[in-house]
Amino acid sequence: xAQKQIYRIATIPGDGIxxxxxxxxQRAVEVVAKRHGFxxxxxxxxxxxxxxxETGRMMPKDGVAQVRSHDAIYLGAVGFPGVPDHVSLWGxxxxxxxxxxxxxxxxxxxxxxxxxxxxxxxxxxxxDFVVVRENVEGEYSEVGGRIYAGTERExxxxxxxxxxxxxxxxxxxxxxxxxxxxxxxxxxxxKSNGIVHTMPFWDERFRAAGARYPGVETAQYHIDILTAHxxxxxxxxxxxxxxxxxxxxxxxxxPAVAGSIGIAPAANLNPDRSFPSMFEPVxxxxxxxxxxxxxxxxxxxWSAAMMLEHLGQSEAARELEAAIExxxxxxxxxxxxxxxxxxxxxxxxxxxxxxx
Numbered sequence: 001x002a003q004k005q006i007y008r009i010a011t012i013p014g015d016g017i018x019x020x021x022x023x024x025x026q027r028a029v030e031v032v033a034k035r036h037g038f039x040x041x042x043x044x045x046x047x048x049x050x051x052x053x054e055t056g057r058m059m060p061k062d063g064v065a066q067v068r069s070h071d072a073i074y075l076g077a078v079g080f081p082g083v084p085d086h087v088s089l090w091g092x093x094x095x096x097x098x099x100x101x102x103x104x105x106x107x108x109x110x111x112x113x114x115x116x117x118x119x120x121x122x123x124x125x126x127x128d129f130v131v132v133r134e135n136v137e138g139e140y141s142e143v144g145g146r147i148y149a150g151t152e153r154e155x156x157x158x159x160x161x162x163x164x165x166x167x168x169x170x171x172x173x174x175x176x177x178x179x180x181x182x183x184x185x186x187x188x189x190x191k192s193n194g195i196v197h198t199m200p201f202w203d204e205r206f207r208a209a210g211a212r213y214p215g216v217e218t219a220q221y222h223i224d225i226l227t228a229h230x231x232x233x234x235x236x237x238x239x240x241x242x243x244x245x246x247x248x249x250x251x252x253x254x255p256a257v258a259g260s261i262g263i264a265p266a267a268n269l270n271p272d273r274s275f276p277s278m279f280e281p282v283x284x285x286x287x288x289x290x291x292x293x294x295x296x297x298x299x300x301x302w303s304a305a306m307m308l309e310h311l312g313q314s315e316a317a318r319e320l321e322a323a324i325e326x327x328x329x330x331x332x333x334x335x336x337x338x339x340x341x342x343x344x345x346x347x348x349x350x351x352x353x354x355x356x
Contacts, residue, residue, distance in 0.1 A: 005038040007311055010067040010276070011074045015049045016285030018076020020293070021300035024348045025074065028301050028323070029308065031355045032316035043070065049080035049088055058091030064099045072307050073278035076300070077285035098136045100275035102268035103166065104173045105133035105247060107282065109254035114328025115338060117259050122234065127258050129237040130177065133247025134170040135268055137161045140244045162198045164205065171209035173271055174241035178216050181238060188220045189242035189250060202243060226250070230257055255282065262337050265302035267310065279307040293343045296335040298324050301351065319355060326354035
């Protein structure tokens with residue numbers, strides 16, 4: 001008899017509604033795991049702003065080492081009032097992404113059945129693309145500093161770091177993803193008319209990647225007009241590749257175009273699988289609704305589906321995605337942020353029922 005596959009998942013519920021939606025996602029994963037004959041061992045870590053308030057650290061000094069041997073990381077949300085955002089981000093999320101070389105941030109943007117786009121007249125066929133964001137370098141670097149603080153001579157510098165290795169590998173990921181999708185199209189976000197060094201280099205590497213994939217069509221837009229095209233022409237896009245900062249902005253705008261950032265999933269991928277990848281809902285910790293039982297679990301469950309896909313459990317992942325759409329079919333099982341009347345348990349219950 002073949003040995004049952006057991007996946008070790010490091011779970012970090014984090015802050016706010018992360019502590020509610022991650023357990024919901026775990027329940028959904030357990031259902032499909034049982035049906036498809038694999039198991040999940042959840043190792044939970046209390047890394048959060050609450051921990052920071054108690055210890056002065058978001059996670060222990062050896063935190064990255066503690067999760068390095070896991071098959072994946074399942075993260076809820078990071079951030080809470082009283083802890084500056086740069087402290088919580090650079091104390092937990094960014095070290096995990098960088099030290100585990102999760103260089104591809106992948107965020108699908110899709111208008112699901114049961115959700116109405118804020119864009120007039122747009123339907124499901126019009127909004128179905130993926131934002132691929134370079135995740136470990138670019139504009140989000142620690143290179144820089146401040147001198148003469150508090151004086152008239154105060155000077156602040158922040159450097160962007162673009163390496164050929166870093167740019168080429170995110171381009172390769174985006175083009176290979178597009179090559180496997182029906183439309184086979186990649187759009188690059190740039191700003192080479194104003195940012196004189198890094199963005200012309202980005203454009204050069206985009207053209208070099210395109211030459212390796214002659215069957216994939218390409219387009220390139222400056223970031224300012226690209227944001228307008230997201231709103232006016234979402235049907236133009238298939239795979240969008242962007243630097244760390246531009247990708248961060250676009251991957252929030254995209255889900256808003258698709259109806260709600262509250263349902264958006266994300267994957268922080270280490271594509272060569274030398275380290276675990278991390279999966280997280282995009283919506284943040286939402287402290288204003290934490291503890292009220294009204295959080296939307298869709299983003300966490302969709303992120304879990306991306307995690308199962310990455311682990312090779314494609315059929316189980318598709319079942320989770322199908323269950324999400326079942327819960328959106330009725331206002332009685334849609335959460336209030338989507339115009340329904342359901343609380344989190346009611347929405348989750350509809351998904352679990354759909355999963356059998």
